[in-house]
Amino acid sequence: MYKTLSIKTRLLLYGIAIQAGVLLLFGYSLYKTLELSSKERLQTSLKVIVLDIYDDLAEHTQIEDIELDEEGEYEFTPLFMRVSRVVEGGLQTVKATAFPEEVASVEPSKLPLRKVRFSQSGSYITAALRVRLAGEELLIETATSYKLLNDTLKNLFYSLAFITPIILLFATLGAKFLIRRSFAPVRELITRLRGIEANNLSSRLPLRGSEDEIDALSKEINGVLTRLEEAFERVSQFSGDISHELKTPLTAMRSELEITLRKPRQRQEYEEVMRSALEEIGTIEEIVHNLLFLSRAKLQRNLPKERVELGTLLSQQCRLLQDQAQQRGVALRLRGVGEVFVRGYERLIKIALYNVIHNAILYSDRGTAVAVTLGKRGGRACVTVSDEGVGIDAEHLAHVTKSFYRVDRSRTRHTGGSGLGLAIVQKIMEQHGGKLELESQKGVGTVVTLLWE
Amino acid sequence: MRLLLVEDDKKIAKTLQRGLQEEYYSVDVSHDGKEGLYLATTNEYDVILLDLMLPSMDGVNLCKALRRKRVHTPVIMLTAKGEIEERIEGLDSGANDYLPKPFAFEELLARIRVQLRTPEQGGDTLQVADLVLDRGKKQVSRGGVPIRLTAKEFALLEYLLRRKNAVVSEGMIRENIQSLDEDSSSNVISVYIYRLRNKIDKPFDKPLIHTLRGIGYRVGEDV
Ligand SMILES: Nc1ncnc2c1ncn2[C@@H]1O[C@H](COP(=O)(O)OP(=O)(O)OP(=O)(O)O)[C@@H](O)[C@H]1O
Ligand SMILES: [Mg+2]
Numbered sequence: 195m196y197k198t199l200s201i202k203t204r205l206l207l208y209g210i211a212i213q214a215g216v217l218l219l220f221g222y223s224l225y226k227t228l229e230l231s232s233k234e235r236l237q238t239s240l241k242v243i244v245l246d247i248y249d250d251l252a253e254h255t256q257i258e259d260i261e262l263d264e265e266g267e268y269e270f271t272p273l274f275m276r277v278s279r280v281v282e283g284g285l286q287t288v289k290a291t292a293f294p295e296e297v298a299s300v301e302p303s304k305l306p307l308r309k310v311r312f313s314q315s316g317s318y319i320t321a322a323l324r325v326r327l328a329g330e331e332l333l334i335e336t337a338t339s340y341k342l343l344n345d346t347l348k349n350l351f352y353s354l355a356f357i358t359p360i361i362l363l364f365a366t367l368g369a370k371f372l373i374r375r376s377f378a379p380v381r382e383l384i385t386r387l388r389g390i391e392a393n394n395l396s397s398r399l400p401l402r403g404s405e406d407e408i409d410a411l412s413k414e415i416n417g418v419l420t421r422l423e424e425a426f427e428r429v430s431q432f433s434g435d436i437s438h439e440l441k442t443p444l445t446a447m448r449s450e451l452e453i454t455l456r457k458p459r460q461r462q463e464y465e466e467v468m469r470s471a472l473e474e475i476g477t478i479e480e481i482v483h484n485l486l487f488l489s490r491a492k493l494q495r496n497l498p499k500e501r502v503e504l505g506t507l508l509s510q511q512c513r514l515l516q517d518q519a520q521q522r523g524v525a526l527r528l529r530g531v532g533e534v535f536v537r538g539y540e541r542l543i544k545i546a547l548y549n550v551i552h553n554a555i556l557y558s559d560r561g562t563a564v565a566v567t568l569g570k571r572g573g574r575a576c577v578t579v580s581d582e583g584v585g586i587d588a589e590h591l592a593h594v595t596k597s598f599y600r601v602d603r604s605r606t607r608h609t610g611g612s613g614l615g616l617a618i619v620q621k622i623m624e625q626h627g628g629k630l631e632l633e634s635q636k637g638v639g640t641v642v643t644l645l646w647e
Numbered sequence: 648m649r650l651l652l653v654e655d656d657k658k659i660a661k662t663l664q665r666g667l668q669e670e671y672y673s674v675d676v677s678h679d680g681k682e683g684l685y686l687a688t689t690n691e692y693d694v695i696l697l698d699l700m701l702p703s704m705d706g707v708n709l710c711k712a713l714r715r716k717r718v719h720t721p722v723i724m725l726t727a728k729g730e731i732e733e734r735i736e737g738l739d740s741g742a743n744d745y746l747p748k749p750f751a752f753e754e755l756l757a758r759i760r761v762q763l764r765t766p767e768q769g770g771d772t773l774q775v776a777d778l779v780l781d782r783g784k785k786q787v788s789r790g791g792v793p794i795r796l797t798a799k800e801f802a803l804l805e806y807l808l809r810r811k812n813a814v815v816s817e818g819m820i821r822e823n824i825q826s827l828d829e830d831s832s833s834n835v836i837s838v839y840i841y842r843l844r845n846k847i848d849k850p851f852d853k854p855l856i857h858t859l860r861g862i863g864y865r866v867g868e869d870v
Pocket of ligand 2: 549552553611615616
């Protein structure tokens, strides 16, 4: 339940709790201080009067002679005084001003000699002193009612009890106002954020130029939006490319089948069309296969890297492509230097090698050579494939590793494939902690380097 | 009817060319943008079918260049890019229609027919006097009487009707009716004209097909 409260409500509740606590503490200490200090003052006065009476007694030889009403000089009301003689089995009053009945006398035996002690009974406070004077034991008592003090304290209590909630109420209203005010930009932020959907990721939160926390937050959110937008763009570009790539073979197949079906034809013609359709299906399959391969986040799940010998794999791939090279009139040569071991996945390395050598053959003119070299560079295993083919313009070079990127976008299916080859190679090399490097000059040739970890 | 197909994918181009020829269109094919533009500006076509992604010059630029050169042949763009923005860009560059790939061949035919419609003809029909040709239904009738024509005769009649009241030379006919080229004996066109006359003019009072000796033919009511 508490967790579901909004920050605003929580802040308000905290505020109220803290203010209530502070007010209570303040009221309590005010009350206590007043109570204690007043009581102390009363006690001091009573003590002084007791001592005065004692002095008075000491001056008189006859105890009965003292005049207690002399003490009227203390402007202190109500003041009750009593002097008693301590006798066997009780007290005998010597002199007293209308000492209230309800004030119980202290048991003199419990009192230390010559020490003023205070006691309280009912709403009276009493100071008592036991003294020995001329062989007699006397008890001097002064008392006062602190009813007045009590009344004052009671009044204070009532006014505090009345005023505290009012203060609290105003403080709460004030806090609420402040919180509302400082949360207004947050509310605005939320409204704006709510309006942002996948199709308008280009909208940004406005900065208020105040450089405060809200602005900082807006900036961060804008940053996230920018990154999201880019990612989204890439994805939709990618799916656009996919559909475009698939539409070409589909169009070829559909037109061919429809046109063939429009009228009866020779058996041989049907066979031709079916073969051609199969070819298109092959193309589609290859695209789908490559796409699946690329879209997998990890190319090899949970498998440990193994020791792979590159020399053997290279000659194997070269042998595989030799026929195609010959057909295109390209001389494919492998220059290896013994065995080079890397840690990796054999299946993936084969695909990478095949793709780059295949590209070199595909984008070369008749009568040129493709050289495949295996070696080491800075202690790292390194395969270079260099050709004397068409080369890649500087403006395209940075992009050819992107999915579906082809320099000559239109010559789709007759030279090369769908433009996924180098993207796949790049991904494979990344997975091996290595990299793919391309160097090229248009009309001169291309050098592709695969560098392992 | 003479069409120009500019499409870089050789297989698609070949297939469409064959399909259109079987519909008695004369089809020229180019796989390259600049070559396509050259053909479109030098020859006279009834409709141009244009792919967007082309080597040397893309379809949108080709179309713009064509319109700049004041060639107003109807252009139908064929492309795998089907996004609305791309369609708009294509149409804005001066194309008359836009057909996203993959398309049904029947639809392509229908859209070509739309482009072939002249303003005064509402639908797919062509008419001279009481002779009516319906390209969609592939029917011809005169004064309400249906006339059965072979596909080749139909194509020839359509060509003549589209240029009604104008003189058309044998050369023009040969260039525009692909199917007549197949057996290229020199008098093949006059043979077809003769057959057409037998079916269209003979049974009726007023002849509509006129021969201008040494010049060509003309379809229309007598002046
Ligand atoms: N050795 C090379 N010489 C010249 N251009 C190249 C070379 N290798 C790649 N390219 C260019 O880079 C583009 C992308 O290559 P990539 O291998 O990714 O795709 P592809 O070969 O077109 O298709 P795929 O490999 O998917 O069948 C190619 O279309 C080509 O234009
Ligand atoms: Mg490739």
